[in-house]
Amino acid sequence: MPPEPLTPDRILEATEDVLRRYGPAKATVVDVARALGVSHGSVYRHFASKAALREAVTERWLAQSHAALSALADAQGPAEGRLREWLTALFEAKRRKAGDDPELFAMYMVLVGENSTTVERHMETMIEQLARIIEGGVGEGEFRPVEPTTAARAVWDASNRFHDPAYAPEWSRPGIETAFEAVCDLVLRGLHA
Amino acid sequence: MPPEPLTPDRILEATEDVLRRYGPAKATVVDVARALGVSHGSVYRHFASKAALREAVTERWLAQSHAALSALADAQGPAEGRLREWLTALFEAKRRKAGDDPELFAMYMVLVGENSTTVERHMETMIEQLARIIEGGVGEGEFRPVEPTTAARAVWDASNRFHDPAYAPEWSRPGIETAFEAVCDLVLRGLHA
Incomplete structure (x- = not known):
């Protein structure tokens, strides 16, 4: 054989x-x-190089969570509900990765620390998905007429306690869900028409 | 003598x-x-102990920025303007400390990493000041009727890219002011009545 x-x-x-x-x-x-x-x-x-291999393996690992989030970004239905679901799914995916797959999460953290282009591209993909949801909400008159990419970056920054791996140690603390919901409420209210 | x-x-x-x-x-x-x-x-x-001395020196150093922020929190005038000014003053104070006083900033970062009670207290003081501004805005009917402390924590979390020392390397990047303004706009809009 x-x-x-x-x-x-x-x-x-x-x-x-x-x-x-x-x-x-x-x-x-x-x-x-x-x-x-x-x-x-x-x-x-x-x-x-070893560096190229590290980037490629992390890119593949991150892409596994892109797929589910991308489906949410392109789904039908009110933008407000989809935006909250997307942020919740992102937070859950990051927590799961940090908790259940600590070595690959550590690999990802190393690349974050090195300002790797893989991490940069991952963030751009995430912000594009957010912008698609926001654009839909603006089109339907659900959200006020914001520029989708600028607003998407603001939502990304405002929610970073719940997706930036630097905060991973806080994701298992009591009260983290309440804090997450409060930020979601504030952000969604801020986009509302 | x-x-x-x-x-x-x-x-x-x-x-x-x-x-x-x-x-x-x-x-x-x-x-x-x-x-x-x-x-x-x-x-x-x-x-x-050396630990007690490190905590005390960092507490005093942090308190120097409290005073100016506290005055803003207790000033008169529309809450929306005061909240934006407060967040701007906080961001500027942190950037100045990170840039002009790197060794004491490094001391502060060490205590952040050790989950020091000094850092914890500093954050509580900051959130109390935010809550005072928000409470004023709710009282005047400028902001919607939120619970001030919950909303203050959400504002604190949502703006963390612009005050959490972990992000200090990003504070001198081009576009950071635009990102800051976009998050301020989103947060203020989210509180608006």
Whole structure:
């Protein structure tokens, strides 16, 4: 039986496993190659550097939460309800990732600290989704006539305690849901026509 | 001429100087005692530990910005204007401290990381001031009938990109004022009657 071809996807899956086992500080490209039974040169043919591999694995990991949020952004129905659902889904996804997948979350935090373009792109994707919801609400007369992208950035900034990984230690504290609801109420009221 | 008596205030002034010279990682109680020409035992008679001294010096440093903000919170005039001025003054004070007084700002960051009660108290003072402005606005019918402390916490959380020291590296980026104004607009609109 010929060996399974070495694809970027297989490498990224192995990288996730290796990161979960050793953590971002200790995991190496050699560990990834060993897990796949190939030479580290074979890995480098697909990802030019350890940095490129770290960015790609985090991008894939973040994209898993994009899909569900993107569906909410493009759904039908009143914008106010969709915006609250979107912010709630984002907060829940981040909490889950921080709690259940600490090593990949730590990898993400490292990239945040390095101002990585992957993190930058993730934020832009999130703000675009928010802008789509707001644009819909403005179109239906539900929201006042704001410029959607400016308003989306303001909503993103105003809700950052509930999605910025720097606040992860606060996400399990008592009262965090009440604080989240209060910010949602304030923001939604601020957009209301 | 008898020596000047050793007061807590003199010790705190010397501690500020020592922190500015050596930074929080290297400054010691012995450095403070040497700057004052006293034994470190004399310093310990006023502050039981290095930790107590660090808390006290940061508390005094933070209190310097409280005074100006507190005056705004208790001023006359429309609540909307006062709330915007208060948030602007807070953002400016934090930026100035981060930029012009980096070693004491670093000391403050250390205490933030340690969940110090000094930082906790500082935040409570800030939220009380916000609540006073909001309560005034509700009383005058300018703001909708919110519970002032809950709303104050929501405003505090929503504006955290512009006062939480974790974001200090972003405060000198282009576009930060526009982002600040957009969040202010959203928050004020959210409180509006």
